Amino acid sequence: MSNQFPSGPGSGFPQAPAGIYCPKCNSKNLQATVETDTKVSGGQGFSGGKGCLGFLMFGPLGLLCGSCGNKKATATTTNKNFYVCMDCGNKFRNPVEAIEEATNAQRTGHAMGVFMVVLAVLCFIVLIALSAGIGWSLASVIFLILGLICAVLAPILLVAAKKAKAELDTLQALYPHIVSGH
Numbered sequence: 001m002s003n004q005f006p007s008g009p010g011s012g013f014p015q016a017p018a019g020i021y022c023p024k025c026n027s028k029n030l031q032a033t034v035e036t037d038t039k040v041s042g043g044q045g046f047s048g049g050k051g052c053l054g055f056l057m058f059g060p061l062g063l064l065c066g067s068c069g070n071k072k073a074t075a076t077t078t079n080k081n082f083y084v085c086m087d088c089g090n091k092f093r094n095p096v097e098a099i100e101e102a103t104n105a106q107r108t109g110h111a112m113g114v115f116m117v118v119l120a121v122l123c124f125i126v127l128i129a130l131s132a133g134i135g136w137s138l139a140s141v142i143f144l145i146l147g148l149i150c151a152v153l154a155p156i157l158l159v160a161a162k163k164a165k166a167e168l169d170t171l172q173a174l175y176p177h178i179v180s181g182h
């Protein structure tokens with residue numbers, strides 16, 4: 001009863017990678033568990049919003065718009081693997097998955113953040129050029145708004161990337177033998 005990884009044929013649980021232990025009490029007495037998130041999108045049948053909008057635009061015939069347009073319901077299921085520590089009750093995400101997710105979040109957040117900085121700078125350059133050339137116009141207002149949106153999004157994305165990096169560092173310090181598959 002030292003290791004309780006319910007792995008092997010027919011157990012339905014993924015094989016626990018070697019060297020995974022409870023980050024709280026270092027116990028290897030772990031039970032694998034899977035949580036499934038199911039998200040259903042579309043397929044609601046009649047959509048009130050669309051129907052009302054259709055009614056406003058096309059009268060009673062427009063109400064029919066509410067019942068068409070979304071035919072198929074799509075269910076997306078994501079499996080998340082956790083371990084429950086049999087000694088202290090701590091439940092934690094499978095570190096292999098957590099490291100992979102944090103790596104992706106860090107890369108995406110950083111790339112998007114840098115992209116937003118570049119975009120914001122470009123928008124403001126165009127804005128300055130426009131207002132110097134033809135004065136204020138609708139175009140300069142659009143570039144001002146775009147630039148502001150990018151300027152607000154950039155730090156949010158970069159902070160998220162930094163958080164993911166910190167999480168990744170913590171995980172890699174705990175489980176140095178697990179290397180992200182990317």
Ligand SMILES: [Zn+2]
Nearest residue numbers: 022025085088
């Ligand atoms: Zn524990």
